Structures are given as C-alpha cells and as structure tokens.
Amino acid sequence: MSGKVYVGVDLGGTAIKVGLCDENGKLLHTHEGPTGAENGAEFVLDRIAQYVRLIVDQSEHSWEQVAGIGAGIAGFMDIPEGFVKLSPNLGWRNVAVKKTLEEKLGKTVTIDNDANVAALGEAWSGAGAGIPNVVCYTLGTGVGGGIIINSKIYQGSLGMAGELGHLQIVPDLEAIQCGCGQMGCLETVSSATGIVRMAHDAVARGDKTSLGLIQNITAKDVFDAAKAGDEVALRIVHRAAYYLGRSMASLSVILNPRRYIIGGGVSKAGEILFTPIREIFTRYTPEQAREGVDIVPATLGNDAGVVGAAGLNLPR
Amino acid sequence: MSGKVYVGVDLGGTAIKVGLCDENGKLLHTHEGPTGAENGAEFVLDRIAQYVRLIVDQSEHSWEQVAGIGAGIAGFMDIPEGFVKLSPNLGWRNVAVKKTLEEKLGKTVTIDNDANVAALGEAWSGAGAGIPNVVCYTLGTGVGGGIIINSKIYQGSLGMAGELGHLQIVPDLEAIQCGCGQMGCLETVSSATGIVRMAHDAVARGDKTSLGLIQNITAKDVFDAAKAGDEVALRIVHRAAYYLGRSMASLSVILNPRRYIIGGGVSKAGEILFTPIREIFTRYTPEQAREGVDIVPATLGNDAGVVGAAGLNLPR
Numbered sequence: 001m002s003g004k005v006y007v008g009v010d011l012g013g014t015a016i017k018v019g020l021c022d023e024n025g026k027l028l029h030t031h032e033g034p035t036g037a038e039n040g041a042e043f044v045l046d047r048i049a050q051y052v053r054l055i056v057d058q059s060e061h062s063w064e065q066v067a068g069i070g071a072g073i074a075g076f077m078d079i080p081e082g083f084v085k086l087s088p089n090l091g092w093r094n095v096a097v098k099k100t101l102e103e104k105l106g107k108t109v110t111i112d113n114d115a116n117v118a119a120l121g122e123a124w125s126g127a128g129a130g131i132p133n134v135v136c137y138t139l140g141t142g143v144g145g146g147i148i149i150n151s152k153i154y155q156g157s158l159g160m161a162g163e164l165g166h167l168q169i170v171p172d173l174e175a176i177q178c179g180c181g182q183m184g185c186l187e188t189v190s191s192a193t194g195i196v197r198m199a200h201d202a203v204a205r206g207d208k209t210s211l212g213l214i215q216n217i218t219a220k221d222v223f224d225a226a227k228a229g230d231e232v233a234l235r236i237v238h239r240a241a242y243y244l245g246r247s248m249a250s251l252s253v254i255l256n257p258r259r260y261i262i263g264g265g266v267s268k269a270g271e272i273l274f275t276p277i278r279e280i281f282t283r284y285t286p287e288q289a290r291e292g293v294d295i296v297p298a299t300l301g302n303d304a305g306v307v308g309a310a311g312l313n314l315p316r
Numbered sequence: 317m318s319g320k321v322y323v324g325v326d327l328g329g330t331a332i333k334v335g336l337c338d339e340n341g342k343l344l345h346t347h348e349g350p351t352g353a354e355n356g357a358e359f360v361l362d363r364i365a366q367y368v369r370l371i372v373d374q375s376e377h378s379w380e381q382v383a384g385i386g387a388g389i390a391g392f393m394d395i396p397e398g399f400v401k402l403s404p405n406l407g408w409r410n411v412a413v414k415k416t417l418e419e420k421l422g423k424t425v426t427i428d429n430d431a432n433v434a435a436l437g438e439a440w441s442g443a444g445a446g447i448p449n450v451v452c453y454t455l456g457t458g459v460g461g462g463i464i465i466n467s468k469i470y471q472g473s474l475g476m477a478g479e480l481g482h483l484q485i486v487p488d489l490e491a492i493q494c495g496c497g498q499m500g501c502l503e504t505v506s507s508a509t510g511i512v513r514m515a516h517d518a519v520a521r522g523d524k525t526s527l528g529l530i531q532n533i534t535a536k537d538v539f540d541a542a543k544a545g546d547e548v549a550l551r552i553v554h555r556a557a558y559y560l561g562r563s564m565a566s567l568s569v570i571l572n573p574r575r576y577i578i579g580g581g582v583s584k585a586g587e588i589l590f591t592p593i594r595e596i597f598t599r600y601t602p603e604q605a606r607e608g609v610d611i612v613p614a615t616l617g618n619d620a621g622v623v624g625a626a627g628l629n630l631p632r
Contacts, residue, residue, distance in 0.1 A: 076604070133472065133473050147570070147571075149465065149470070154465070154571075155572075156449065156571055156572025156573065156605075157449050157572050157573060157574035157608075157609070158572055158604060158605060158607060158608070158609075159572070160568065160569060160572040160602070160604055160605035161569075161570065161571055161572040162569075162570065163569040163570075163572075163602070163605065164569070164570070166569045166602055166605075167566055167569055167570070168562070168565065168566065168600060171487035171488070171489075172487070173487075180602050181602070181603075182600065182602060246484075249484065250483055250484065250566065251570065252476065253476060253477075253478075253479040253480070253482045253483055254463070254477065254478065254479075254480070254483070254566075254567065254570055254571065255463075255470075255472055255477055255570065255571070256471075256472025256473055256474055256475070256476040256477040256479075257472065257473060258473035284484060284498065286476070286479070286482055286496050286497070286498060287497075288392065288474060288476055289472075289474060289476035289479065289482075291474060292473075292474070293473070293474075
C-alpha cells in the first residue's frame with residue numbers, strides 16, 4: 001500500500017490505545033493495552049513507542065510511510081514544546097513527551113489535550129467530515145470542548161480555547177461551585193457528574209422520583225428514568241440540555257460554526273437529550289446565525305481520540 | 317516610493333472616507349466627503365471610485381502599486397461575493413459592490429462589515445499590532461465585535477462570528493428585549509443606547525441623581541456624572557462594565573485571545589469604564605486563561621475603519 005499513514009495515541013490513565021489512519025482519517029488498525037502509569041513516565045513512553053512500532057509492523061504499511069505520530073493526553077501542557085506540565089490522570093508533572101518519543105521513534109511527534117484531539121477526530125473523519133468549522137462537546141465526567149477552525153484545532157493564546165465546560169452559563173443565583181474555582185460553569189450541570197449531583201439533590205430533598213430506589217445513581221440511570229416518564233429525571237435532563245443549548249446560542253454569535261458535535265458517554269442518551277438542546281438553541285440564537293447550523297451526535301465513539309491524535313500531523 | 321499600497325473605504329450613511337495605507341498599515345493619506353446615499357447606490361459607488369482615484373493621484377504612489385481596495389459597510393452581506401444584501405444605513409438592498417467597483421477600477425475589491433473591519437484595523441496597526449489573536453469591541457449606538465485569528469478576520473460559517481453585541485449575557489430575570497428580537501443581549505446594557513436607557517429608567521423611577529437635570533441625556537453625560545461622584549451614574553457605568561467583563565471571561569475559555577481591544581465612542585470614557593471591566597474579567601476568568609491577557613483601548617479612533625478596510629487585501 002502506498003501513501004502516507006498517521007499514527008495516533010490516545011493516552012489515558014488506565015489504557016493506551018494506538019491507531020493507524022490513512023490519509024482520509026480512516027482507522028485501519030488499533031492496538032490497546034494497559035497504561036501502567038504506576039511504573040512512571042519513562043515506562044509509559046517506552047510502552048507507547050513499542051505499541052507504535054507494533055502497529056506499523058502489523059499493517060501492510062512501511063515505517064517510511066508514517067508521516068508523524070500524535071498523542072492526546074488529559075492535562076495541562078505546552079503544546080508547541082510537546083511538554084506535559086501536569087496530568088493528574090497519569091500522575092505526571094513536567095514530562096517531555098515530544099522530545100522523548102521523537103528520540104525513541106525518529107518521527108515527528110505532536111501532542112494536544114484529549115478534548116481537542118477528540119474534536120479533531122470527529123472533524124476529520126467523523127460527524128464533521130468535510131466541514132471546516134465545527135465545535136465539539138465531549139460530555140463525560142466533565143464537559144470537554146474543542147474548536148476546529150479551517151479543519152485545525154484552535155488553541156488560543158494560552159492553549160485555553162475551547163474549554164467549553166468552564167463557560168459560566170448558569171445565572172449567579174442558581175450557580176454552584178465548579179472544580180475550577182469559578183461558579184456556574186457548564187460542567188456543573190451538563191456533565192455526568194452534574195446530572196448525578198442534581199439527581200442526588202432531588203432525592204435528598206424528597207422529590208417524588210424513581211431515582212430514590214437506586215443505590216449508586218449514574219447519569220444513565222437518570223436518562224433511563226426520564227425515558228420511562230419520571231418527571232423529576234426529565235427536569236434534570238432538561239436542565240442539562242438547556243445550558244448546553246444556551247452555550248451553543250452564545251457560541252453562534254462568537255464563532256458561528258456550521259455544526260455542533262456532541263460526543264462522550266452522556267451523549268449516548270440520544271434524542272431525549274438532543275431534542276431539547278436543539279429547541280433551546282433555536283429559541284435563543286438569532287436567525288441569521290443558525291440558518292443551516294445543526295447539532296449532531298459524534299460518530300467515532302471511543303475512536304475519536306486515536307483518529308484525532310493521528311490527525312495532529314496532517315499537513316497544515 | 318516603491319512597495320505595495322492598500323486603499324480602504326469606510327462607507328457610512330453620511331460620509332465616505334477613503335484612506336491609503338502602506339504595507340505596515342500606516343495611514344498615509346485620507347479623503348472624506350458626503351455619501352449622498354439619497355442619490356442611490358450607483359451614485360455612491362461612482363463617488364467611491366472617484367475618491368479612490370483621487371487619493372492615489374494625490375499620493376506619491378502609482379496606480380500600479382495599489383494591491384487592492386477594501387470597503388467596510390454596515391449591514392448584512394455576502395462577503396465572498398462582495399454583495400450587500402441589506403444596509404439600512406445606506407438604504408441599500410442587493411447591491412453588487414465588489415463587481416461594480418472592480419469594473420470601475422480594475423482592481424481587486426473586498427468588502428466586510430464595519431465592526432470586523434475596525435477590528436482588523438486595530439489588529440494590523442493599532443492597539444493589537446503584532447498580536448495575532450485579538451478580540452475587538454466597538455461600543456457605540458450598538459455593541460459591535462470583531463474576532464481576529466492569525467491576523468485575519470474570522471467570519472464563521474454564516475458571517476455571524478464576532479457579533480458580540482448579541483451575546484445573551486444578562487440573566488433572564490433582568491433581561492430586556494434587544495433590537496435583534498432576543499432578550500438580554502450585551503448591547504442592551506453596554507452600548508451608548510443601553511447606558512442612556514438605564515439613565516432614563518433611573519430618572520423615571522425617581523432615583524436621586526444629577527442626571528435628572530439633563531434634557532437629552534447622552535452616554536457621555538452618564539460618565540461625566542459618574543466621574544463627579546453621582547452614585548446612580550456610577551452604578552449604571554458599573555453595570556455596563558460588568559457585562560463587558562463577564563463577556564470577556566466567556567470569550568477567554570472559548571477563544572482565549574491574547575488581547576481585548578475596546579473602541580467606539582463609549583470607550584472614550586477611559587479608566588472609569590476600563591478599571592471595572594478589568595476587575596470583573598479577573599474575577600470571573602480562570603487563571604490559566606487570563607495570564608498575560610490584557611484589555612486596552614483602541615488607538616486608531618475613527619481611522620480604524622479605513623485602515624482595516626485597506627487591510628482586507630493583505631496577502632493571506
């Protein structure tokens with residue numbers, strides 16, 4: 001097989017996933033194994049290098065065809081330098097990922113944060129394929145975001161662009177504190193954590209809800225109860241959807257993307273979440289800023305991370 | 317004189333201003349005259365062509381050195397086509413500005429909306445010179461905005477990016493209707509119109525304020541009263557500043573620009589406006605998104621429009 005190929009690494013706290021993509025972002029091969037973060041950064045970087053070589057060896061592509069290696073990592077980093085300042089997931093502080101991997105592999109290595117990388121994956125060959133300007137939300141434990149402008153990740157001046165979970169969207173009088181120290185961030189209501197918190201609050205204050213019978217409430221439990229007609233669960237889902245829709249209304253007069261993509265575990269709830277998001281978006285966005293704009297689920301699922309990481313070395 | 321030169325046209329409802337810039341955005345010559353909009357679009361476009369030729373003739377530059385002509389216009393337009401769909405200021409509907417001027421002048425013509433163009437002017441050779449990512453606010457009758465990414469205007473998918481005046485930033489319970497049809501837009505509080513409205517409200521409800529003695533209250537009257545220690549005027553100024561600061565806190569986790577530039581008539585109020593904006597911005601922006609980020613007044617004043625229009629044809 002001829003043509004360039006791109007290797008992506010999705011480096012999580014428990015697993016390393018490596019993927020090989022063709023020039024169109026099609027994921028050809030993957031390999032996954034435990035991170036072994038407890039053995040330290042050097043061990044993890046060795047393992048990544050080993051997986052990268054393995055996946056190329058196993059493919060019908062030669063090492064020479066590899067145009068570059070990208071890695072998505074949760075944490076704070078200096079992206080141009082490829083230096084991870086702090087990754088609580090991995091227990092890392094000041095790890096020179098780019099330099100170390102480039103020495104081990106002899107190929108260009110590029111890193112970026114996991115939410116940006118997932119956004120790039122969806123934009124490259126997922127729900128945003130062919131659309132240059134998209135905004136992606138990743139709804140999980142937190143709310144991640146990624147902004148793709150002209151098919152590239154937009155970083156902002158301090159790498160803080162697209163931190164959509166920290167939009168202070170909840171009015172002050174209703175706001176609770178976010179892990180970031182501010183009040184009323186989107187992530188306090190529209191993440192799995194936020195949804196579970198609202199469920200606990202409802203149960204604690206004695207609201208009449210089937211959620212009271214569940215031991216360890218998850219976001220999925222709340223969506224299931226809402227689908228079964230539980231009014232309290234439905235209100236919680238609507239509140240999570242409301243602030244997502246309002247945040248998109250704001251983004252549409254700032255960035256005016258063509259498409260919003262929602263991924264992450266919470267997005268699997270489906271129409272019960274998407275329908276109210278679209279209603280709120282339509283209600284609060286000026287007509288000129290929403291013509292032809294759509295809100296769609298992510299399509300790559302857990303592969304968005306490896307695909308987007310592979311895409312970090314696309315020609316610019 | 318050798319080197320390329322760029323011509324900018326600031327097309328307003330009452331005046332046409334044409335400027336000639338060098339390659340560094342230095343404004344070398346200007347010519348200004350009445351728009352004569354009452355004579356129709358053909359007349360106005362003829363007059364623009366005449367002013368453009370005049371200003372080049374009057375300079376020490378040859379017509380061959382002119383790399384392109386840009387025009388900033390208030391209204392809705394198809395920017396790639398250079399077609400004005402609607403400009404209430406000019407009384408225009410469906411005017412092919414680019415095509416007509418290119419036929420008249422034999423040079424590339426590019427148009428954009430006035431707030432974007434003013435932002436580009438400030439970014440090119442004003443308060444944002446040398447900084448690739450800036451966001452500009454123009455505080456006048458309304459609140460205009462412009463987003464500059466990698467030294468270029470960012471349009472968004474429908475040309476609605478940077479419509480910062482229509483960020484719905486005021487909490488619903490405090491919101492009033494905006495001209496755009498939505499509620500609680502930034503421009504309902506932080507524009508001259510918003511400031512004057514709040515002053516009228518205060519007088520009407522009998523608040524104890526020196527503003528009650530003024531016949532036709534202007535935004536400047538409110539700032540002057542605030543500077544003189546009028547508590548009611550001070551509260552109005554703080555409210556206008558508060559929502560500007562909050563909007564910048566939001567923008568800093570979305571776009572994370574390096575600098576905010578504030579221009580337009582209202583910005584001339586100076587420190588009484590800028591100090592509370594900076595305080596609110598600092599209070600509501602996560603630390604990682606505000607390190608080294610500053611909020612500064614525009615420096616080009618009324619020239620931002622012609623300079624930015626000239627900049628529309630810079631090499632990309």
